[in-house]
Amino acid sequence: MNGNSDYHEEEPLEFVVGADEAGQRLDKLATDCIADEAVSRTQVQDWIRSGAVKVNGQTVKPNYRTAAGDIVVIQPPEPEQTAILPEDIPLNVVYEDRDVIVIDKPRGMVVHPAPGHTSGTVVNALMHHCRDLSGINGQLRPGIVHRIDKDTSGLLMAAKNDRAHLSLAAQLKAHTVSRVYIALAHGNIPHDRGTIDAPIGRDPKNRKLFAVTDRNGKDAVTHFAVLERFGDYTLLELQLETGRTHQIRVHMKHIGHPLAGDPVYGPSRTVKLGGQALHAATLGFVHPATEEYLEFSSPIPPDMERVIAELRSR
Structure with a gap:
């Protein structure tokens, strides 16, 4: 499925x-x-x-x-806007102008409201921080052009107006946005670099998850380079060419090296971290108004650095 x-x-x-x-x-x-x-x-x-x-x-x-x-298609309707309110939640703003804002999202923060998460999200914080946000993605996701998982930390861009939103969305669709992640994976990856080109869709055995599958799978490409090896773990730099849900997590599991700390796609015996060891470290795009290429970077968060330091010390 x-x-x-x-x-x-x-x-x-x-x-x-x-x-x-x-x-x-x-x-x-x-x-x-x-x-x-x-x-x-x-x-x-x-x-x-x-x-x-x-x-x-x-x-x-x-x-x-x-x-x-039978082919079943489920497209959940948008919940009502009434519960989505601005909240004075601190944001780590990396860059901001009248068109775009780039933030460094902490692990554990949901990007936009959904059933079970109607407050405390990036959207709630942005609604308080910004006077205007684009409305293309509807009332639940104002300004949101792309997402990163709740327990993935790192860089996220949002659009302050519809013109900026259309430009950034077009760049994502054309695969011209630079998105580089740092991840810690289980096992010793023998190749210094490589490309995982495997379609991703719902897992036929568990439709709540995603998997590499030819049935209903969509093209997904991830490039990786090894940064450091720790015997039972490997530190990686990964670059997304496409953007499927859980793409890096699914691709790493597919090649037999699931992400450390991943509660869904990884093993039960793993590092102590509040989620997968995955950080959106670099984000680059062409500015919607000035047409200047902008690139931002974010350091690995302290909790992930601690785990890496412990592995180095072994």
């Missing part, structure tokens, strides 16, 4: 019903496939009735019995 950032491009959840799932009610199957426990079966039933969940391109009833081969 397919979506930051990892930068993530917004994608609906799409999957093909397997033979072992045939005969299930659509509302139950769809609820089981959504990776957010805050979304109830009653809510999914409302989505089905409104057409936000389609089977083979058609709107059906919540009690529709699925058949093997």
